[in-house]
Every structure is written in structure tokens, then in C-alpha cells.
Amino acid sequence: MTHDTAGRPTRPANGALTVITPLARRGPVWLKAQFIATRLWPSLKGLQHFDSVFFSNWNIITRLPAVGDEVIERASPRVMLWEVAYSAEVDPYIESFVHGIAANIKRIWGTSLGFPGSSSVGIVRDYIDKHAWDIGHLYWAYPHATVRTIGSALAVAREHEFLTEAARSSTPEEFARLYRGFLVRRGADL
């Protein structure tokens, strides 16, 4: 277990999931329509409300490239690949995911075969477990930083530039006032 500068314990590592679900016959068409809609209205994704998601990615795979003269797959696979990276324990992460965007989950995974609905965390968790694949190797450039920590750090860095400029040109009293304001706004981020 590591600790941040204030001595609070931080998570030892971030997590990631790789989930592949088989799509229903019309699944790819319906999913593509949804993805077009979320490109036009990004808030439909709903993920911006989560402070634990670093990154999420959805792919519809309907065919695989042929390589050389070997037949790689006899049939079109027609699957959805979901990859996500997050900074939370997996259970609370799925719990907040289900509670926060149950309708989005139902819209997206409702196109997958066997999806049982998003009525409870346990049901979604079981479905994800069933379709998740073990990650053979995972690399993070900043393995101990959470989404919240990075958001705070970037906010502090933006204000730091302003403080640096003020330190060059302000009187001590002016700077002290600015610095106090900085602590009021960013104290929780330090």
C-alpha cells in the first residue's frame, strides 16, 4: 500500500477489464446507430459523471482480416469488445457503474446475446465475469495515480502557472491574497 503526500492510503494499483460479448443478429446495426448518436451528443455516454474511469473503448467486430492463405475464422464473429481502465476496486466500480448508468448499460449490452438486464449489480457482475478475459500483461505509465488524483494534479498545475506569473509581478500582500485564494479553491486537491 502506498500513501499520498497527506499520508492517506492510496490504491496499490489501477484495474482494467477486457470483455467480449456475442452480439445478436441485429446487434451491430443497433450499436452503430447508438455510437453515431453519442458522437453527436457525447453526454449520452454518461461516463463523464464517473471519477474512476480513465478510459473506455467499445469495438464491434464483425469480420477478421485474412492473413496469408490460412482461413482464420469460418464465420463472422459478430462480437462486441469492451475495454475499460479504472481506478477503483472492481466491485464498487461495477456497482457505481450499474447505479449510475443502468439505462446506458441496458442500451449497449442489450444488443448482446444472453444479457440478463441491469436490474441488479450481481447480475451485471456475473455477466461481466462470464465474458471477461484474463489480462496477460498490463502496463500503466502512472500505476498508483487515480483519476481523481490526476484531475486534481492537472487543476493545480493550471493554477500554478498563474501563481508563478503573479509571484514575479505582485507585491507580497497581493501575492498572499492570491495564494490564499488558491488554497481555498485547490486545498482539497493537494
Added chain:
Amino acid sequence: MTAGWPQTSISVLTPVTRGREAELHDHLRSLPPDEKSPFARLDSVHLARLVLVGGPNGVPGRRRKPLARRHLLFSVVANRPPEAFFEELRSTCGADADRIWGCCNCYPGAGAATAFVDYMETHRLPAQQTYFAFPDATVSQIESALALRKQHALFAISAQGVDPVELLNRFRSWDGGA
């Protein structure tokens, strides 16, 4: 030109050569994590993962088989367009790439620059939908910001109760980002 390129999700799915699945599985498991990972040498990479998917699995009835045979899924989040990233991967981690994708069908080897990039491009999955918490931040910006935040926390503690003149002098002599 890739400076200032936003975070990009790149996923590549390649079929594993029959009979080499176990070798690749063991090799992936043996790759060192964190800063000793081969991907740590690529300064544009936020996150990289290698996952063996598809093919027969040992737990009967556990899942429908989405892919009939074993595939290697490589996915990365980097501040690079895909083609530039593949070239960076080839030129920086060529030996590691050969060890990994050498277990995959028709892999041309990192020594063949154009063929390597073509191979990765051919097997790249088009990301239909992505979400990034910090879409424009680079790895170095995030690392610098994390370090600066720590310094600010220490400075705030050390500057408690000092008068304005002393505060300004201390800030000028510290000024973590200057």
C-alpha cells in the same frame, strides 16, 4: 507531426499460430510490470495491455466462444496516431515485439519496417466509441502535474503562518514549475 496529438485508443487483434498459444501465454505472464515493461520505453503510452482471447477454454460452459481460435489482443492508449505509434513500437521495442507477435500468424518481424506497420494496420480494430477522462493530456504532462501537486502540498504545509513577505520569498525560491 504528432506533437500535441490527443489520446488515441489503438487495438490490434492478431491470430496466434496454432501450437504456440501456451508459449505466448507464458511469455506474456513473464513480462515485467510497471517501469520495467517494454512499453515503458514508449513515452507516448499511458496504458498498454496484452490479452489472449478466443479459442478453446478450460471451463466448460463458461462462455460462448466469441472467436473460434486464439487471438492476441493488444490495446494501447497513446498520444500518437496509429501509424506513427506502430513505427515507434517497431523502432523502440523491436526485439520485444518479435518475441510477442512472433507467435502470431504471418508476422513479418520488426526488421521489416513497412511490413510491420502494414501488419499492425491490417489487424487494427476501428474503435467505434471511446471515452478518455483526460483526452488531451500527455504522459509527461500528467507525471509533471502529479509531481507538482506533491510539491505544492509540501509547500502549503511549510508556508503555514508565514507573513506575506516571507511567503513570496519562499515561493520565488521554490517555484516548482518555473
